[in-house]
Amino acid sequence: MRREVTLEEISDGKLYNVNDMVKADCQDCKGCSECCKGMGESVVLDPYDVCRLSRGLGKSQEELLNGILELGVVDGNILPHLAMKGSEEKCIFLNEEGRCSVHAIRPGFCRLFPLGRYYTEEGFYYILQIHECAKKNRSKIKVKKWLDTPDLKNYEKFVWDWHQFLLDVQEVFYQTEDTELIRNLNMYVLSRFYRTPYEQNRDFYEQFRERLEDAEKLLSLGV
Template sequence: MLREINLDEISDGRLYSSNDMAKTDCKGCDGCSACCHDMGNSIVLDPLDVYRLSTNLSKSVNELLTGPLELNVVDGIILPNLKMAGAEEACSFLDTNGRCTVHAFRPGICRMFPLGRFYENRSFQYFLQIHECPKTDRSKVKIKKWLDTPNLKTYEKYIADWHFFLKDLQEYVTNLAFDSSANSDGTARTISMHVLTQFYLTPYPEDGDFYSEFYKRLEKSRLFTQSIGI
């Protein structure tokens, strides 16, 4: 989601790399699931998030979209997000004890919390959110360990490439809305359907090499965007 932020207001004022230490560890959350409630449609999922959920739950993306996931417009592009459910507006993957049932393959946003990402220069750094987690007795841990993500450098490059590819599309669609001569609605739908089909709905190979397939699709999509003048 595109947004302007003031790091001094929401963080400890520092930017971190994955080799730095940060106060992220709240001792297994100790029965707390506050960050899994009342999130609306803000937990937007990238293609790897959805791939991992689909693979580990043995469900197609379409099946997930009829249950724990939903689609919403994010800065002009339709993208999947975690669905909040019930009177408590809880993540659909929480059990009755408030514990995550997909913790081993949880989405990247959940995995790094209470960290966030600050994007610039086609890359990003991490920052520590100071108002989002109610726990105050967090201890320091190396961010690389906290993220618990295989092939972290490859993953971080993928996250940056996906973010800026999507950001370019979102800015294009947003600008279309102000062009009275353009068929903005039709073009936005075409772009959204391309993104959904190319990166989410079309199954990835079963050999588990997500990144290679993702970059093949990204290259095709860049050709597609060039063909429509982006």
């Protein structure tokens, strides 16, 4: 999402890489689940998130998109996000004890929090958001340990490539008033990257890159 804010408004003003120490450790969030409530449509999921949830829950990606997750619009892109339910608008995966029922396969957004990403023209850094987490007296932890993500190098490349691709798609939206073209492109992205299953016996990132190459060729042809 494009936001016209300064780094100082949303963070401690520092840029971190994966080997830096950052004051993000919430001590297992004991007694607190505030960040799992009232998030609206902000917990947007990328293709890896949906694939990981699909494999971990034993449900098809189609099942997730048609019954558990919700779709919303982010800068013109129609993308899935975590559903918030009930009077407290709790995450659909928050259990009765106020704990995450999918913690081992939680989305990247959840792994980051209270960190965020700060994108530049060359790549991205991590930032510590200062207005988001209700937990006080957080302790320092290395960024890569906090992210708790296997094959972090490939994951970061995937995050960057996906971010750049969505920006390219948005440029198409901004340059046209053809509603049918916008709809078809959104449906293509959903179908190609989210609804079509990824083979379990093949590396996710390899399959993603194949799909990305096809999608980029399509964009280069003017859709």
